[in-house]
Amino acid sequence: xxxxxxxxxxxxxxxxxxxNEQTLEQQKNLLAELELVNKRLLSxxxxxxxxxxxxxxxxxxxxxxxxxxxxxxxxxxxxxDAISKTSTLIYQEAxxxxxxxSNIFVAxxxxxxxxxxxxxxxxxxxxxxxxxxxxxHKAKKKGIxxxxxxxxxxxxxxxxxxxxxxxxxxxxxxxxEFSNDGGAVNLSxxxxxxxxxxxxxxxxxxxxxxxxxxxxxxxxxxxxxxxxGHGGHGLGLSIVKxxxxxxxxxIGLESEVKRGSTFTIFLTEGDExxxxxLTLGGNExxxxxxxxxx
Amino acid sequence: xxxxxDIFNQHYLYPSTLFVNKDPYKVVTVLGSCIxxxxxxxxxxxxxxxxxxxxxxNGNGLASPKYGNLAIKKLIKLMxxxxxxxxxxxxxxxxxxxxxxxxxxIGERNIQIAIDVMKEEGIKISAKSVGGTIGRKIIFDTxxxxxxxxxxx
Numbered sequence: 001x002x003x004x005x006x007x008x009x010x011x012x013x014x015x016x017x018x019x020n021e022q023t024l025e026q027q028k029n030l031l032a033e034l035e036l037v038n039k040r041l042l043s044x045x046x047x048x049x050x051x052x053x054x055x056x057x058x059x060x061x062x063x064x065x066x067x068x069x070x071x072x073x074x075x076x077x078x079x080x081d082a083i084s085k086t087s088t089l090i091y092q093e094a095x096x097x098x099x100x101x102s103n104i105f106v107a108x109x110x111x112x113x114x115x116x117x118x119x120x121x122x123x124x125x126x127x128x129x130x131x132x133x134x135x136x137h138k139a140k141k142k143g144i145x146x147x148x149x150x151x152x153x154x155x156x157x158x159x160x161x162x163x164x165x166x167x168x169x170x171x172x173x174x175x176x177e178f179s180n181d182g183g184a185v186n187l188s189x190x191x192x193x194x195x196x197x198x199x200x201x202x203x204x205x206x207x208x209x210x211x212x213x214x215x216x217x218x219x220x221x222x223x224x225x226x227x228x229g230h231g232g233h234g235l236g237l238s239i240v241k242x243x244x245x246x247x248x249x250x251i252g253l254e255s256e257v258k259r260g261s262t263f264t265i266f267l268t269e270g271d272e273x274x275x276x277x278l279t280l281g282g283n284e285x286x287x288x289x290x291x292x293x294x
Numbered sequence: 295x296x297x298x299x300d301i302f303n304q305h306y307l308y309p310s311t312l313f314v315n316k317d318p319y320k321v322v323t324v325l326g327s328c329i330x331x332x333x334x335x336x337x338x339x340x341x342x343x344x345x346x347x348x349x350x351x352n353g354n355g356l357a358s359p360k361y362g363n364l365a366i367k368k369l370i371k372l373m374x375x376x377x378x379x380x381x382x383x384x385x386x387x388x389x390x391x392x393x394x395x396x397x398x399x400i401g402e403r404n405i406q407i408a409i410d411v412m413k414e415e416g417i418k419i420s421a422k423s424v425g426g427t428i429g430r431k432i433i434f435d436t437x438x439x440x441x442x443x444x445x446x447x
Binding site: 114 | 440
C-alpha cells in the first residue's frame with residue numbers, strides 16, 4: 001500500500017470537509033424552501049378550515065332549527081295557531097339555508113369557470129321587490145324597515161334576472177346584518193343613459209377606508225376582526241363582485257364609520273349571443289370575414 | 295341549402311370561463327387584453343379553451359379562471375379529466391393586446407404567463423397571435439384545432 005503523506009491527508013480531509021459543507025448548504029436551502037411551501041400550505045389549510053367551520057354554522061344552525069320546529073309541528077298538530085307560526089319559522093329557516101347554499105354553489109361554479117350569464121328581458125322592479133319580500137323576516141327580527149325608494153317607470157332590462165337576484169340578496173342581507181336594531185335600509189332604482197343603477201343603503205356600522213378595498217376578498221371577514229360576531233361565510237361580496245363582472249357591471253361603495261354604507265351596482269344591458277348562428281352561418285361567410293387562419 | 299357538415303355545435307365563451315367538450319364545437323370569443331389559450335389533444339381530437347383577464351391570482355378573490363395561472367391549470371385538468379394527455383397537446387395562444395394608454399401593460403403580462411406556464415407544463419405553442427393594440431375575435435374548432443381570427447376595433 002502506498003504511503004499517504006500528511007499533506008495529502010490534510011488536502012483530502014479539507015476537500016471532503018468542503019464538499020460536506022456544500023451539501024449542508026444545499027440542504028439548508030432546500031429546507032428553507034420546504035419551510036416556505038409548508039407555511040403556504042398551512043395558511044391555505046387555515047383558510048379552508050375556517051371556511052368549513054363557518055359554513056358549518058351557516059348550514060347546521062338553520063338545519064337544527066328546522067328539525068326542532070318540525071318536531072314541534074308534529075306535537076301541535078291540532079293547534080292551528082301554533083301550526084301557522086311554526087310553519088312560517090320553518091320556511092324562514094329553510095330560506096336562509098337555501099340562500100347560503102346558493103352562494104356556496106355559485107362560488108364553486110365561478111371557480112370552475114362554468115357559470116355563464118343567461119340574458120333575457122327582466123322586470124327589475126319585480127326582482128328587487130321579490131328580494132325585499134324574501135328578506136323581510138330578517139329585517140323584522142331586528143326591527144328594520146326596508147323601503148324601495150323609487151321604482152323604474154320602465155322596468156324591463158336585458159340581463160340575467162337570477163344572478164341579479166342573488167347579487168341584491170347578498171347586498172340587502174349584509175345591509176340588514178350591519179344595521180343597528182330599529183334602523184332602516186333603502187333600495188333605490190334608476191336608469192341613466194342605458195345604465196341601470198341599484199343602490200342599497202344602510203345607516204349601520206359602516207366600513208372604514210382601510211377595509212373598503214378588502215371587503216370583496218374571499219373569506220376576508222374572518223380575518224378582519226371588526227366584523228366578528230356577524231354571521232356569514234365571507235363569500236357574499238366576492239360573489240357579488242364576480243357575478244357583476246360576468247354580467248358586464250360593476251359595484252361602487254360609499255361608506256362612513258357609524259354612519260352607514262351605500263353599495264351601488266351599475267349594469268349595462270347584456271347581449272344574448274343568440275346571433276351566433278348568423279356570425280357562424282355558412283362556411284363561405286366565415287372565410288370572407290377572417291383575417292388569419294391558424 | 296345548408297350541407298349537413300355546416301351544422302355544428304356552438305358556444306360563446308365569456309371572460310373568466312372555460313370550455314371543454316369531447317364533441318366538436320365552434321367556440322367564439324372576443325379578446326382585448328385578455329388571452330385565450332386553445333388546447334388540443336392531437337390523439338383524441340378534443341379541444342378546450344380558456345379566456346383569462348389577469349395574469350396572476352393574488353389569493354384574495356374567488357379562485358376563478360379569471361386569472362391566467364389558474365385558468366391554464368384548470369383547463370389542462372379539465373382536458374385530462376376527458377382522458378387527454380399533456381404530451382399529446384398543442385396550444386394556440388391569442389389576445390394580449392395593450393390599450394394604448396394603459397400603463398399596467400396587462401396584455402403583455404398576460405402573454406408572458408401563457409408562455410411561462412406552457413413551458414412549465416411542457417406543452418408546445420404551435421401558433422400564436424398576441425400583443426399589438428387591436429382586439430381579436432376568434433373561432434376555435436375543438437375538433438380540428440383550427441382557429442379563425444379577425445381583428446376587431
